[in-house]
Amino acid sequence: MKNRLINKKCILIYMLCLTVCVTVFCSCAFPQNGFNFNMDNSLSRSPLNIHFLDVGQGDSVFIELPDEKTMLIDSAESKFGEGIAHYTEDCGYQRIDYLVATHPHADHIGGMTYIVDNMQIGSVYMPRVQTNTKTYENLLDSIYENNLKINAVKAGYMISDTEEYKIEVLAPLDIDENNLNNCSAVIKLTYESKSFLFTGDAETEELNSIKGDVSCDVLKVGHHGSDTSVSEEFLQNSKPDYAVISVGKDNPYGHPDDSALKLLEQFGCRIYRTDTDKTIVISSDGYDISVKSGVRSIEEN
Numbered sequence: 684m685k686n687r688l689i690n691k692k693c694i695l696i697y698m699l700c701l702t703v704c705v706t707v708f709c710s711c712a713f714p715q716n717g718f719n720f721n722m723d724n725s726l727s728r729s730p731l732n733i734h735f736l737d738v739g740q741g742d743s744v745f746i747e748l749p750d751e752k753t754m755l756i757d758s759a760e761s762k763f764g765e766g767i768a769h770y771t772e773d774c775g776y777q778r779i780d781y782l783v784a785t786h787p788h789a790d791h792i793g794g795m796t797y798i799v800d801n802m803q804i805g806s807v808y809m810p811r812v813q814t815n816t817k818t819y820e821n822l823l824d825s826i827y828e829n830n831l832k833i834n835a836v837k838a839g840y841m842i843s844d845t846e847e848y849k850i851e852v853l854a855p856l857d858i859d860e861n862n863l864n865n866c867s868a869v870i871k872l873t874y875e876s877k878s879f880l881f882t883g884d885a886e887t888e889e890l891n892s893i894k895g896d897v898s899c900d901v902l903k904v905g906h907h908g909s910d911t912s913v914s915e916e917f918l919q920n921s922k923p924d925y926a927v928i929s930v931g932k933d934n935p936y937g938h939p940d941d942s943a944l945k946l947l948e949q950f951g952c953r954i955y956r957t958d959t960d961k962t963i964v965i966s967s968d969g970y971d972i973s974v975k976s977g978v979r980s981i982e983e984n
């Protein structure tokens with residue numbers, strides 16, 4: 684009788700050990716993709732996670748798409764490139780399938796050279812606009828050295844059109860090299876009933892020229908929330924519920940401007956900003972949206 688009890692005990696302990704070993708092995712051998720490093724289960728299982736990264740005065744948005752592909756829209760100043768790569772790795776990804784430079788200003792493309800040199804890249808997208816800065820030339824060099832080509836985008840270009848989601852370019856319509864902000868690639872991501880608009884540094888002149896459908900649930904506000912980043916006309920057409928402003932604390936430009944904040948409030952937008960909310964993660968199953976703010980900032984190098 685005693686022996687049988689001991690045997691039962693041994694089997695139980697053996698089973699327990701086996702379960703622990705299998706769990707540990709699986710979690711090491713097959714790291715799960717998805718937003719999971721802050722242990723927030725409500726977010727970790729969303730098919731779509733959009734990370735508005737806190738990169739000081741600059742822009743960078745990392746997107747986990749429902750088919751586990753990834754997109755990176757802009758890469759902030761060069762000192763953030765490595766930190767952005769670490770962040771995406773912590774989310775479980777080594778690869779950026781769709782890499783977008785909205786326009787060639789250093790606070791959007793500075794960190795991209797590191798990304799191109801150190802991550803697997805699917806396709807690169809940029810509007811057909813040139814500038815002669817060292818930052819831009821470095822990026823072009825590293826794109827060509829890595830045997831990638833640039834897909835020139837403008838209004839009407841479709842980056843991806845799957846059964847689940849669609850990524851389309853709504854602007855620019857025309858290129859004005861005297862105003863790089865207003866050459867920004869404006870991108871709309873639609874997933875089931877929800878849509879997300881990413882505007883780079885576009886100002887009202889470009890935003891109001893868009894012929895396509897700008898309606899969205901979430902708006903990444905153009906040009907760091909400057910006084911020309913939103914207008915009544917644009918907000919009437921886009922009607923976002925959430926507005927995200929990517930902006931550095933105590934920046935010398937006075938971004939975001941009070942008038943832009945007031946207008947967004949007037950239109951009933953819930954405003955999130957990276958200077959006060961740090962990295963903001965907006966998740967969706969295509970029907971509901973959840974927001975997590977206060978996620979870790981990107982480290983500088």
Ligand SMILES: [Zn+2]
Pocket residue numbers: 741742788790791884906907
């Ligand atoms: Zn900018």
